Amino acid sequence: MWQRDSEEDFNLAVEALKEGKLVAFPTETVYGLGANGLDEVACKNIYLAKGRPSDNPLILHIAEKKALYDLARVVPKKALALAKAFWPGPLTMVLLKKAHIPKAVTGGLDTVAIRLPNSPLALALIKRAGFPLAAPSANKSGKPSPTSASHVAEDFKDEIAGIIDGGTTSVGVESTIVDLSNEPPVILRPGGITKEMIEAVIGPVLMHSGEVGDTTPKAPGMKYRHYAPSMPVYLVGEDDFDALRASLKDKEGIGLVLSEEGLEQFKGLTFQSFSLGKKADTKVALQRLFGHLRKADRLGLKCLYLESYEKEGLGLTFMNRAEKLALGSFKEVEQ
Ligand code: TXA
Ligand code: MG
Numbered sequence: 001m002w003q004r005d006s007e008e009d010f011n012l013a014v015e016a017l018k019e020g021k022l023v024a025f026p027t028e029t030v031y032g033l034g035a036n037g038l039d040e041v042a043c044k045n046i047y048l049a050k051g052r053p054s055d056n057p058l059i060l061h062i063a064e065k066k067a068l069y070d071l072a073r074v075v076p077k078k079a080l081a082l083a084k085a086f087w088p089g090p091l092t093m094v095l096l097k098k099a100h101i102p103k104a105v106t107g108g109l110d111t112v113a114i115r116l117p118n119s120p121l122a123l124a125l126i127k128r129a130g131f132p133l134a135a136p137s138a139n140k141s142g143k144p145s146p147t148s149a150s151h152v153a154e155d156f157k158d159e160i161a162g163i164i165d166g167g168t169t170s171v172g173v174e175s176t177i178v179d180l181s182n183e184p185p186v187i188l189r190p191g192g193i194t195k196e197m198i199e200a201v202i203g204p205v206l207m208h209s210g211e212v213g214d215t216t217p218k219a220p221g222m223k224y225r226h227y228a229p230s231m232p233v234y235l236v237g238e239d240d241f242d243a244l245r246a247s248l249k250d251k252e253g254i255g256l257v258l259s260e261e262g263l264e265q266f267k268g269l270t271f272q273s274f275s276l277g278k279k280a281d282t283k284v285a286l287q288r289l290f291g292h293l294r295k296a297d298r299l300g301l302k303c304l305y306l307e308s309y310e311k312e313g314l315g316l317t318f319m320n321r322a323e324k325l326a327l328g329s330f331k332e333v334e335q
Contacts, residue, residue, distance in 0.1 A: 001149060002164045004121055009164070014128045016161035022049055024138040024152045025125055026166030027117040029090045029175050029192065030145040030290070031152050032061065032135030033160065034125070043104035043134050049159040051141045057107035058134040059092050059175075060114050063126035071112055071132065073098045078202040079180045085201045088118035090171050090192035094179040105134050111181045121166050137174060138163075144227045144290040144325070147172050151294050172287035173321055178205065190317040192286070226324040229293040231255075233304045235322060235329040241265045244305060244330055253302030257292050259285070262307050272301060282314040289321060305330060 002009035004026075013023045020042040023034050033050065035042035037060045047054050060071055065083050068075050072095035079093050097112035106112050114132075117123065126133050137145035138152045146152045149165035156163075176191030178198060185205045187195055198205055236244055236258075245266065248254055255272040256263065259279035266273065274292040277284030296304055306322055308329075309315035 001153065002162050004164060004166045009162075010124070010128075013125060013162060013164055017125070017129045017133070020045075021161035022046060022159065023125075023161050024146075024149070024156065024163040025122055025133075025135070026149070026164065026169060027061075027119045027122045027135075028169060029117070029171045029173060030147055030169055031138040031149065031163075032122070032133070033138035033152075033156075034061070034133040034135040036129070037061070037105055037132040037134035038100070038102065039131075040102040040104050043102050046134060046136060047104070049156065050136060050139070052136065053141070054104075055107045057109060057113065058105050058136055060101075060105060060112060060132040061122065061126055061135055062114060062116050062132050063123045065116060067116075067132065068095075068114060071098055071101060071114055072096060074181075076180055078185060081201050082178065082180075082198065083116070086193050086197075087116040088123065089116075090118070090175040091115065091198075092175045092177045092189075092191075094177060094181055094188065096181050111179070113177060115175055119166070121164065125164070142225060142228060144229060144293040145174060146294075147287075147290050151291070154294065168287075168291070170287065172290060173317060176317075190320050192314070192317070194313050194316070196313065225327075227290065227293070227321050228325040229297045229304065231296065231301055231303055233293075233306050233326045234333060235308050235326045236305045237308045237329075237331075238262065240330045243334060245269070247334065251303075253300070255296045255299070255301040255304045257289075257296075257304055258307040272296070272299060276307060279309075282309060282318055285309065285318055286314060289318065293325070 016023050035046050074096045092113050092115040094111045094113045101112050139146050140155045147169045149163050152163045171192040176193040177189040179186045188208045257274040259276050261279050263273050309318045311319050
């Protein structure tokens, strides 16, 4: 573990990156597993370390807006407007790529995903390395994204050169991804920057349908889980609380991941409780979600119930992750 305020540690991290090794570092969203984004072999090693399918491309992290022109062969006006409004910050833009970008970064696509993170440490690291950092979230494929250095250490040991400890991340979920390689722009993944915020700057954008709403498994148990802890997770709405209380009577190993108001309803019962903060404050719920899932794993809980939020603003981002990691809703299993 490298400390954020040690110059010696920072130099070791830079050296490791220059040698083509993997270094985990904090951003404002989640921890990234970084490598030289212009080095094909280094990028391939990211996939190996994560156990990630090779057709799932990586994001290139830059430290200055002008680096966009080194990586994208077309920079539309809308991209510049979004960069001006939200960079540095939790927004990733997909643009037509320049020829020198390694195949391992783009998964063979004609586009590249680019982000300028709002983390002084990440920016300093990219500047000192002298190349963009390819960095997926620093978790094993399928697990919840890491929001602290200890989460990264749970998933990786000798496969990576080291982890820079920058404390807990502030946003808590991955960046919003907007594809600007076509018109109209499409949000591929909701994140800390909402659709409403983006539309206020560049006008109407589409929401990729695969990313929201559709959680129907093709066959029971066959749904591909993402961001998931080892135990089953079910979604519960406020109107399910009475039925849930009755159904959980005398059960053990249960965790409740609910808003403060939700947890009030289960007061005095012996379930393990994880607060998502006040229901109206979705930002806090996002900050805490992945950390709670990892803690539930460490405690060896058997089953989790996770509260649903309205699908608007940051609530849409919360539900996007919640629906990917849950096996279904409490209502479905009750029937
Ligand atoms: O907040 C974040 O974005 C974090 C931090 C570390 O920056 N990174 C992150 O990376 O979440 P990862 O690899 O877990 O997610 C990257 C997503 C993937 O879903 C991938 O499919 C998409 O970006 N992506 C990358 N390049 C793309 C492209 N050219 N076209 C479409 N999607 C792309
Ligand atoms: Mg990820």
